[in-house]
Amino acid sequence: MTRPLIISDCDEVLLHMVAPFKDWLEASQGVSFQLEGHNFAEALRWQDSGALLESADIWRMLREFFDNEMDSQLPIAGAVEGINTLAERADVVILTNLVDGHRDARAAQLAAVGINARVFTNQGPKGPALKAIMDEYAPTRAVFIDDLAQHHASVAEITPQVTRLHLCGEPMIAHAIDCAHKAGHAEARIDRWDEALPWLLERLED
Structure with a gap:
């Protein structure tokens, strides 16, 4: 199921x-x-x-x-608790733009802070890779979380049925990146996990 x-x-x-x-x-x-x-x-x-x-x-x-x-690399505030709460209600995978040779290191890095999830590596726009993941998992519904607007645009173009949340948890750069929500490529822009988690849980229940 x-x-x-x-x-x-x-x-x-x-x-x-x-x-x-x-x-x-x-x-x-x-x-x-x-x-x-x-x-x-x-x-x-x-x-x-x-x-x-x-x-x-x-x-x-x-x-x-x-x-x-x-x-x-230390966890974003609330991220470990947030993603693990989501994992109680959904499958969770990580789609990260790294060379493929870093996939296992990324999985181990996440496991060390308490996030145990399958990791997919990618180079370039994330839309095609996300579609392949969707084809494999065939989920009842799906939500994509990323900090960069260009990836939301790519996903919106290829799999528009996927709900998209623009989240950048690094205050040093959050003000300086383009907003996918303002561009019409994400349903919301929320940069704090304590605010994002309730929104995400609601999307899983829609």
């Missing part, structure tokens, strides 16, 4: 990522991270020169962070 399905992102939904990444960059990589306004392209600068990092350097540092620093 099929159940409802929650498809959740990890970084900035369940675990902090930008905050520990910033700390690591500034402590060990000679990079400052100062986000002003909405311009992520100008947030990363070399400390000694003030020059912007090249794209290749940013991607290299992201790889190094996920290779070696995932243990520094």
Whole structure:
């Protein structure tokens, strides 16, 4: 018998990522991270020169962070309790944009904080990957949770029947990201788990 399905992102939904990444960059990589306004392209600068990092350097540092620093990622407030409450009423899977080689490390990272869920890795827009998950699980209803508007747009285009919640639990960047709800690609934008959980539980009962 099929159940409802929650498809959740990890970084900035369940675990902090930008905050520990910033700390690591500034402590060990000679990079400052100062986000002003909405311009992520100008947030990363070399400390000694003030020059912007090249794209290749940013991607290299992201790889190094996920290779070696995932243990520094702590849970978003209320996320562990929230996702586990949802798991009592629905199947829960994680759809995370990481290279496939990090899938097992992500699952272990989540298990270490008390979230035991199947992990799907993805690169690029999440709509096609989410459709494949939907085809496998054939849920009675489904809810997608993610912090980035472009993924909500992708899911809305391919599987519009999926309910979409835009949630960014990292105050450092929440103000600076595009809002999927305002764009019409998510049913709601809620950045706190204590407020999101009641909304999500209601969607499972609809």
